[in-house]
Structure formats: C-alpha cells, structure tokens
C-alpha cells in the first residue's frame with residue numbers, strides 16, 4: 001500500500017516534547033554514549049541507555065554509573081532501569097535523573113533467565129499489581145516522565161499487554177513501548193503489530209511499537225494510520241545507523257532519503273569507530289567495534305571471509321585495513337543484507 005506523503009508532527013511524552021516519533025531502543029551492549037550520539041545526530045526523538053540494574057545503581061557500582069554517563073552534548077537521553085523492588089527502583093530513578101536522564105523507563109520485557117529468575121523484566125510484567133506498585137513509587141520519586149517497555153505477555157496464552165498498559169497508565173506512566181513478541185518468543189518469529197494496536201486502543205497515553213522495525217514505508221504507515229504514536233528502532237539499525245536518519249526524515253517530510261552508498265556506509269563505520277575509541281579507549285572500543293564492523297560489511301562481496309577475520313583484529317589500524325579491503329571488494333552484487341539474527345539480552 002502506498003504511504004501518503006504526510007509529515008508527522010512532534011510528540012509529547014509527559015512534559016517532554018520529542019522532535020520525532022522515531023526512537024532508538026535500549027539495547028544491551030549497543031546503546032552506549034557513542035551510539036546514542038550518532039542516533040541523536042541522525043534525528044532520533046529519544047535515545048536510551050541499555051537496561052541498568054536498579055540494585056547496582058543504588059549500590060553505585062562503577063559499571064552501573066558508567067552506563068549512566070550522559071556526556072553533555074547529547075540530549076534528550078532516557079535511562080532504562082530493571083528491577084522489581086518499588087523503593088529501590090524509586091531511589092535508582094532519582095540517581096538517573098541526577099545524572100542527566102530526562103525520562104526513566106522500566107524494563108518489563110527482558111526475557112533472560114538471570115533477570116526473570118529474580119522477578120524482574122518480563123517476569124514482573126506477569127503481575128499487574130506488583131508492576132503498578134513499582135511504577136507508582138517511581139512516579140512519586142521523580143519529576144521527569146516515567147515510561148515502561150513491555151512485551152505482549154509471557155506466552156501466547158497469557159497476553160496481558162492491554163490490561164497492563166491500562167493499569168500502568170492509572171499508576172502514572174507517561175507512555176508505553178510494546179515489543180510485539182511474548183517472553184517465550186524471545187527474539188524469534190515476527191512481531192505481532194495487531195496485538196500492539198490493541199494496546200493503543202486500550203490507553204490514552206502515547207504507545208510506541210517495537211519489533212522488526214526495519215522498513216521506512218511500513219513504519220511510516222503504522223504511525224500515519226494511528227496504529228502507534230511512534231516506533232522504536234532496534235536491530236534494524238545495526239551496521240546501518242543511516243536507517244535512523246531515513247526514518248526520521250520520512251516522518252518529518254513525507255519523502256524518502258536514499259540509502260547510503262557502500263563507500264559512505266564504510267565511512268560512517270569508521271567515524272563510529274573514532275567515536276568509540278575517543279569514548280572508551282582503544283582496547284574496549286575494539287571489543288565493541290568489531291561487531292559493528294562485521295554487521296557493516298555484510299553488504300560487501302566476499303563478506304563471509306572478511307567477517308571471519310574481524311574477530312582477530314586487535315588494533316584500530318588492522319580494523320581499518322579490513323574496512324579498506326571491504327571497500328575494494330565493493331558491494332555484493334545482490335545488494336545489502338540486514339544483520340543476521342541478533343539475540344537480545346534485554
């Protein structure tokens with residue numbers, strides 16, 4: 001179906017006005033400060049930390065505080081917390097705000113055993129009243145908007161997203177993001193946007209949709225037809241941050257932006273590596289950057305061979321040389337490939 005070329009205006013979440021309804025998802029191991037800076041540069045309405053354990057925030061562990069580092073020139077940034085104790089989540093939310101978060105999001109979707117076994121993430125979402133108590137304590141504790149990110153339910157027979165969203169709206173959340181999969185689906189299968197639409201029908205606060213957001217026409221149609229108020233990009237941008245720019249531009253103007261050509265895509269990967277090195281130092285930056293390089297070069301001829309080498313690259317110079325070889329090989333004759341399935345943690 002053709003998409004009407006209409007622009008979509010700004011969106012309010014509580015007292016916060018977002019410049020675009022296109023958001024970038026919290027992602028463990030991905031949405032660090034350099035990633036957030038690039039996504040904001042490309043116009044994302046809001047970027048987020050990965051999930052951070054409230055308990056670690058309250059104990060002020062170095063790792064948690066590092067995840068809550070908000071370099072001054074990138075805003076607005078949300079912090080996402082995971083936990084299930086109302087007082088601890090409220091205290092942790094205050095720390096997030098003191099450190100610069102303009103919104104605090106609650107993770108109600110994390111499927112991994114070490115989180116759900118503690119009653120957090122997708123396990124908390126099974127208990128509507130317990131979740132409402134957590135959210136209410138946080139809303140009381142901070143002046144910024146509190147939002148949640150949930151899945152459809154625990155499994156196909158226990159879908160509770162509309163009921164949960166309604167209860168959390170009553171508890172004071174300013175918006176909900178719904179990942180259109182159940183906990184038991186983890187990251188497999190396709191996201192169910194008809195179920196996401198049922199949440200939108202159930203509440204009056206903004207609803208953001210998450211799941212397989214990787215095509216500009218589809219995401220524009222979903223927002224313009226009112227299925228959701230906004231969308232959340234996750235795996236769709238891995239190896240291709242430009243997708244954020246294309247989505248934002250499409251919603252803002254109603255017209256499309258072309259894909260980056262292969263040389264520009266490689267140049268963007270190099271710029272991201274520069275940002276990673278400047279922020280994390282070379283050793284850590286390479287650990288993080290290698291996976292981005294592997295995703296970026298999926299589109300080049302002979303990618304499988306080059307990708308096998310990426311993990312052995314132990315200096316920035318060697319990674320650069322590998323990108324030179326990818327550039328020389330040129331794009332794959334059959335075109336760009338999206339990153340292979342990436343299993344999430346959150």
Ligand SMILES: Cc1cc2nc3c(=O)[nH]c(=O)nc-3n(C[C@H](O)[C@H](O)[C@H](O)COP(=O)(O)O)c2cc1C
Pocket residue numbers: 025026027028029030049050051080107108109110149179187191210211212213214232233234235236342343344345346
């Ligand atoms: C590597 C990875 C890490 C993730 N980490 C988080 C997280 O910290 N918090 C969260 O709410 N969701 C997390 N997610 C879920 C995404 O935010 C998103 O909802 C999900 O990937 C569905 O979107 P997609 O199908 O477009 O990837 C993660 C996903 C991936 C792939």
